[in-house]
Amino acid sequence: MNDLEVYGVESIKEVAGFFNGDINIQPEVVNTREEFYNSLSNYDSDFSEVKGQEDIKRALEIAAAGWHNVILIGPPGAGKTMLACRRPSILPPLSLYESLETTKIHSVAGKLAAVDALVTIRPFRSPHHTISDVETGPFRTCL
Structure with missing residues (x-):
């Protein structure tokens, strides 16, 4: 490579x-391998930061273990987005091949930051609740 x-x-x-x-x-x-291993699992938000919410944390852990999708429904301020943003930190890390493929997609889409050489964490997209089936945006990212 x-x-x-x-x-x-x-x-x-x-x-x-x-x-x-x-x-x-x-x-x-x-050196893609060096770049990859230096920034592997460098998350902005970590699942271990969540206090309380034991039932939903357990559900997210089970879904992550089985590679299942998750939909979170509830009132504003319940912590849905906060938990969803942290879900990638409990998924297995990207392989080098997955990282290169994800980087290509982000680069072509213009979503790769100038300081990033590789995408090394699993992407997270949060569609707005008003989105329809045919729309492609708007999406929020976890910062």
């Missing part, structure tokens, strides 16, 4: 200049 040469450019003009031999661009060197 580390034998791919990657060249960073800022415009199509640089690409054309590179292929015409007018511009010399050095390949970017990223």
